[in-house]
Amino acid sequence: MGTILDGKTLAKDLKAELGKKVADSGLHPKLAVVFDPENDGSRLYVGMKQRAAAKVGIATQDIAVPADVTNEAVLKIVADLNADDSVTGILVQAPLPAAVNDQEIFSAIAPAKDVDGLGAYNQGMLFGDQEGEYAVAATPQGVMTLLDHYNIDLKGKKALVIGRSQLFGRPMSALLNNADATVTIAHRYTPAEMLAAELKTADVVVVGVGIPNFITGDQIKDGAILVDVGMNVVDGQATGDIDYDSAADKASFITPVPGGVGPMTIATLLESTFQAALNQVGK
Template structure:
């Protein structure tokens, strides 16, 4: 019997706690979002984040990056936001247009306002498992919250992370290492036979490669926990990177798409924003 990891339900609990924390602040937290208005996915996500933030008592300001912008101009925008005391959090919604160097933009965000934890400073502390205040990228942190809510153990477990992006794969690997899992990471250049072998050994499988139904139920170890970070549209419907139908009955737990990791990402981003506001208020 496969149990569903209900991201919508857990995100609701997270959001309720965030709203209480927002109400306790002496000011209204404000999140600035830098994004590409020509990217349909970004436009959708930014709208969802703004609506949810408003419901939790936060303000947002959306900053559209024009198609002809370069890295230097976006860095200049980030620096202005860094110096703006009315802004507590800055989110860079990837992908940005053209040839903009996103790594430079991520690390231009002041660590105190880096609410998605994508800057080199925050990620360095994560990889060091440092005993300090720092922000963790919203998607992998949301995954960890989901696992903790369902009391899924990580210590000593074999975890496979499929995907190596700065937004998901790399910080997910670090979080699982910090949680005492034995971690393997795979990506687009991993030979198919090696990936299949790793899948058959993995107790926990976390996938974010952007390929619909990339992993089938037959690829999994019996009883594996499956976390699907993929969000793809096939024939007008949202599907993940894992073939949900074939994984049911083999996986012990699985996240649905939609309704799994997506709601956790938004809830965690806003949770990170109120944490940044609280620290700045001290």
């Protein structure tokens, strides 16, 4: 049985520390959250983010967009938030309604307020492994913080990222590359035999595709480090992309779902929101 990477406890500790820092700073960070209220996942996760923000002293402002919203209308919302000095951070919860090009919207956020790091500027800084203060996508950054907390050194390891979204796979692969792992990215068009061969040899597997129990214990190398980003609802229960029971026996470390990556995403978003507010006053 591998060691459980307990994101829930670490996230709780990080949020407690952050709450003190926010209080001591005298700043009043405010996060604007643009989301689709008809998307069940968005409603749930946005609600969790807002409650967590309130607990650490970060105010939030909800902007629920209607189902028939246009791309232009969302660009206008973002432009107004960019210009509003009381708003220190902007989060666009994906996915927005069908007519909206999420990536175009992410890139319209002023880089200094792009606390989820999904815009072209911040993603470019990450892919270039540039020096300086810039926000990195909360989920992959949260994964890195969790691995680091358990003293997992990625240098020289063979890492496999399954999924290549802007939100997760692409920034995850950049972070692992920047940490000197040798990174493979798999996606929908990766042939099953190729994926199987990669899984058999990977030291670290990070999966986020949105298919319950996509990865099973028999597919992985003995002692692999497994990180499950998947967030599926099966019979009303949060379920990951890894078949936990079969995989936990073979892994050296494994994240549970719930209680692994999800809470780290939220804690990281809040940390990035505070950091953005500090940067904006030159602290």
